[in-house]
Amino acid sequence: MAYWLFKSEPDVFGWEDLTAKGDAGEEWDGVRNYQARNNMRAMAKGDRGFFYHSRSGLEIVGIVEVCAEAHQDSTTDDERWDCVDVKAVRPFAKPVTLQDIKADDRLSEMALVKSSRLSVQPVTDDEWAIVCALGDTKP
Template sequence: MAHWLFKSEPSTWSWDQQVAAGAKGTFWNGVRNHLAKQQMMAMQKGERGFFYHSNEERAIVGVVEVIKTYYPDHTDETGKFGMVDVKAVKALKTPVTLAQIKAEPRLAEMALVKNSRLSVQPVTDAEWAIVMALAVEKA
């Protein structure tokens, strides 16, 4: 299974709001980038992703799971873009900051480092394992 990273500004949609949505989860809408759209179209039910607080915090704070695959985004007036549904799985023991990720040589090729503006990104199995280890090591 693939892994992903979902970026959100905490002032728009926070980890706490995602957790509060419970098992029913929420739709991940508003993506208006064609590469991010392709990433979402590739997602399969049950795949996991990092929940990343952008701008204010710049840290991976939790793990979400895709619970519904790609379908039309009702907020897109053009009809070109879609969304997936995700639910919170768990908070990271300790958030992993962008600074930590950039300081880790094994993460130098991570999409978050190379193409930080992309709102939905793939994460390799190796990157996933390294970030999860960083979240545990700091605790």
């Protein structure tokens, strides 16, 4: 299993919106960055990810699961753009802020710190365990 981080603006599509979709989940559509798209192409069904509220909040608020592998993004006819479907697994007991992550030396190489603008990012096994512990949340 691989781990990822998905960024979304909470006023556009937040944790509550994904939770409301239930087990069917939702397309992680609208991504127009090649590196983020390639990250989604590398995902497998069952991979887990962090749901990160960007712009406002700046915090990891939940865990998601990839429930459909990469396929054509339904928001465009341009065949270059794929997306995956994700569903909510569980909220974080305590959100983990970007400030928390930057303050932890063990996370200094995390993509969220190094490539902060990338909307879909890989997360290492160690980073996954550390962030879950910071959020008092079962991995």
